[in-house]
Amino acid sequence: MLKIKRIEFNPFQVNTYVVYDPVSHEAMIVDPGMLLPEETSLLASFIDSNGLNVTRIVNTHLHLDHIFGNQAAADLFNTVPYANVADFPLGHDLESQARSFGIPTSLIRQPEKFQQLTEGETFHIGSDEIHAISIPGHSPGGLALYCPAGEWVITGDSLFRSSIGRTDLPGGNHQQLVTAVRSKLLSLPPQTIVYPGHGPSTTIAAEQTNPYL
Numbered sequence: 001m002l003k004i005k006r007i008e009f010n011p012f013q014v015n016t017y018v019v020y021d022p023v024s025h026e027a028m029i030v031d032p033g034m035l036l037p038e039e040t041s042l043l044a045s046f047i048d049s050n051g052l053n054v055t056r057i058v059n060t061h062l063h064l065d066h067i068f069g070n071q072a073a074a075d076l077f078n079t080v081p082y083a084n085v086a087d088f089p090l091g092h093d094l095e096s097q098a099r100s101f102g103i104p105t106s107l108i109r110q111p112e113k114f115q116q117l118t119e120g121e122t123f124h125i126g127s128d129e130i131h132a133i134s135i136p137g138h139s140p141g142g143l144a145l146y147c148p149a150g151e152w153v154i155t156g157d158s159l160f161r162s163s164i165g166r167t168d169l170p171g172g173n174h175q176q177l178v179t180a181v182r183s184k185l186l187s188l189p190p191q192t193i194v195y196p197g198h199g200p201s202t203t204i205a206a207e208q209t210n211p212y213l
Helices: 037-049 070-077 085-091 094-100 174-185
Strands: 003-009 014-020 026-030 053-058 122-125 128-134 143-147 152-156 193-196
Touching: 003 037, 014 037, 014 193, 026 122, 037 070, 053 070, 053 122, 128 174
Parallel strands: 026 053, 152 193
Antiparallel strands: 003 014, 014 026, 122 128, 128 143, 143 152
């Protein structure tokens, strides 16, 4: 069964996840949010100390706080990150995003490129299958990553404990987000653990009474 390590990075307190198979040591990094060199070193140390082989980097969406460490991770693990093509314009304009939030561009490494991951695609980490689910609304190309065997879903900034993602940023759409969360996430088995882009985990059962839905 896959294990999940959560590491919190950058001033936005993004949850970066390392999803790994303790048998094969195959690993996936989700939302590499490392802004400072010491944060990148912390991630690399966890990977090295557990003997992991990172075969995939995935972005749930391409807002700045979730992609600060994309290029560093791509260089370290020699792999091109995946994301939904609808968010590619955001990902290719990281410096402008940083300026809008007062983040010094001297700290920024612009991601060079992305690979496309779309609704309905599946891939494996170890022997477990991961499903990509499109959850637009917080951003145009928001994705969730669902593992039926492990009974968990990584939701990015679409669904949090007792909350949902903001929709006042460019490309946001409140009704689209609420509709997608209700139809595609709340329909998952109630015992499914939700790992959000910020804050603590929750469950699908608990979010049936989410006041924002």
